[in-house]
Amino acid sequence: MSYSTEQIADMVKPTFLHRKIYTDPAIFELEMERIWGGSWIFIGHESQVPNAGDYITLNYGHLPVVMVRDKQLNIHVLHNRCGHKGAKIVDKRDGHVNAFRCCYHGWTYALDGTLAGVPNMKGYEGTGFDRSDPRYNMQKLARYDSYRGFVFASMNPRAPDLKEWMGGAATVMDNLCDRSPEGEVEVAGGVLRYEHECNWKLFLENLNDTMHPMIVHKSVVDAANDYIATLPEDSARRDEAEIIPPFGASYEVFESTGITGFRYGHHYDGGETSIHADYSVDPDYERAMLAAYGADRTREILTYNTHNTLYYPSLTIKSAIQNIRVVRPIAVDKTIIETWSFRLKGAPDSLLQRTLLYSRLINANGSMVGPDDLTAYFRVQQGLASTGNDWIEMHRNFGQDEDQGDRLVNGGTSDLDMRTQYAAWKAYMTNDTPLANQEAQAS
Ligand code: FES
Ligand SMILES: [Fe+2]
Structure with a gap:
């Protein structure tokens, strides 16, 4: 079932909550989109990826992501999805790589998610395919930042700064x-x-x-x-x-x-x-x-x-x-x-x-x-x-x-x-x- 904004608002009264908040799969999907998609979500701690090439993977709501440290030692939070036909690139919970390589057709990515290599480029000539187009990268999440080593990410480009969001x-x-x-x-x-x-x-x-x-x-x-x-x-x-x-x-x-x-x-x-x-x-x-x-x-x-x-x-x-x-x-x-x-x-x-x-x-x-x-x-x-x-x-x-x-x-x-x-x-x-x-x- 789908809900209007008014129906959702009616589920939260000053001193009562409607049970469907906890039981309706449609509400859960909206929560993933609006709460998990709108706020800052904890990804991991910087100490989990101490060296260049170290990574961890997890699910951010429904989105598989990888947190990785690049060669300049910056941390990135990337959509764990190949820019070619969409395969999940990293399958382990954690590990170390020099670059990411998709298991399917072998596209490779730098540690910041930029597409680095496409095998057998010949067939792409004259097709309009531009491998420098950022759409083929492993996409960076809209925002990521850390506070005292705790890394958060947000899918919401308009989210407030992390420190402001944490407030007091x-x-x-x-x-x-x-x-x-x-x-x-x-x-x-x-x-x-x-x-x-x-x-x-x-x-x-x-x-x-x-x-x-x-x-x-x-x-x-x-x-x-x-x-x-x-x-x-x-x-x-x-x-x-x-x-x-x-x-x-x-x-x-x-x-x-x-x-x-x-x-x-x-x-x-x-x-x-x-x-x-x-x-x-x-x-x-x-x-x-x-x-x-x-x-x-x-x-x-x-x-x-x-x-x-x-x-x-x-x-x-x-x-x-x-x-x-x-x-x-x-x-x-x-x-x-x-x-x-x-x-x-x-x-x-x-x-x-x-x-x-x-x-x-x-x-x-x-x-x-x-x-x-x-x-x-x-x-x-x-x-x-x-x-x-x-x-x-x-x-x-x-x-x-x-x-x-x-x-x-x-x-x-x-x-x-x-x-x-x-x-x-x-x-x-x-x-x-x-x-x-x-x-x-x-x-
Ligand atoms: S799906 Fe990743 S290289 Fe084809
Ligand atoms: Fe308890």
């Missing part, structure tokens, strides 16, 4: 990198790739949903606490004991962390405090940070504790943990979630080990926490597929958002995060995009 939420990305004594992070430890049988938005809505952990994760928190109680007083510090129990924190604790929402759908919970705030600090790490930044700046960096931050719609980061989760929608009820872990350059190895442990304990498909959430998403997806009640609600603390100019702030158990996401969803989907608003204001 960029401070969390800064904090993730500033936790390195060298101010830089790099991907380490591989990827956890996990298929979720649910709509992509259910994962995003869960990020700052602090009304669920004490319910959904109770069994694992209780089991962890029971185990911790058996440890002798003088037993060595167990990172597991710091990571799992905070997921059972009370409503009051989560309320106190707060939620902050931004234009374009970004938001985070925490800031002054979060469920990661009480982790112990490796003395070697503290020494390295003090040497790099001095006492005041080190305290500032390490006490900025957010939990989950969303750069709507594709990237979520945990700055205090140094891992990210990336959203790759496949279909209306199928989504790939990737967890990537980061090494803080200049920090002791214990930091990376804790990040990897966290990723395994909380985010992996064999973890004890992530599958709790996945079960809930799956049940929501099942429930929303049924007719008889078309609406879901998001009233918590409605009407009480505090407007601080570039951001809205509310309590940690509020639905501010959902309202922030769906303001952006509605704007992108009705072509009343935040970008268009901005232009209208400027003109």
Whole structure:
């Protein structure tokens, strides 16, 4: 079924959402075109392609793309499609090449996507074929840019600059990198790739949903606490004991962390405090940070504790943990979630080990926490597929958002995060995009 702009706008009320947002394949296709096509999408981290010729591949919405570093060490994000008869050129997830060569008829491409060679040119003579015509290149995406090593691309030539699009939420990305004594992070430890049988938005809505952990994760928190109680007083510090129990924190604790929402759908919970705030600090790490930044700046960096931050719609980061989760929608009820872990350059190895442990304990498909959430998403997806009640609600603390100019702030158990996401969803989907608003204001 196709929808008019008015019908789509009617699916998002101030405190209600229509179930078809999560279940209708036609809505999903429009989301790929208007949200994934209109905003900035996370592609990868520069450290994944350290040398000229290194590449990774992925799907940007329905578009296969390759991120590659050229011989001048510039990074490009290219449509992974041959300019001849359209074959997908690169088939591996990552690798190294001196140039790209299509498997079908052997057209070759430089690392910036420019067509470099066509076999047996003779038959093209006098046909009007001009191999220098850029239409035969591997096409560059309309925009790509990086912030602190995180590469984003956009199919929207009129998208705002990346930094402007990130807005106040960029401070969390800064904090993730500033936790390195060298101010830089790099991907380490591989990827956890996990298929979720649910709509992509259910994962995003869960990020700052602090009304669920004490319910959904109770069994694992209780089991962890029971185990911790058996440890002798003088037993060595167990990172597991710091990571799992905070997921059972009370409503009051989560309320106190707060939620902050931004234009374009970004938001985070925490800031002054979060469920990661009480982790112990490796003395070697503290020494390295003090040497790099001095006492005041080190305290500032390490006490900025957010939990989950969303750069709507594709990237979520945990700055205090140094891992990210990336959203790759496949279909209306199928989504790939990737967890990537980061090494803080200049920090002791214990930091990376804790990040990897966290990723395994909380985010992996064999973890004890992530599958709790996945079960809930799956049940929501099942429930929303049924007719008889078309609406879901998001009233918590409605009407009480505090407007601080570039951001809205509310309590940690509020639905501010959902309202922030769906303001952006509605704007992108009705072509009343935040970008268009901005232009209208400027003109
Ligand atoms: S399809 Fe790529 S060379 Fe023919
Ligand atoms: Fe959860």
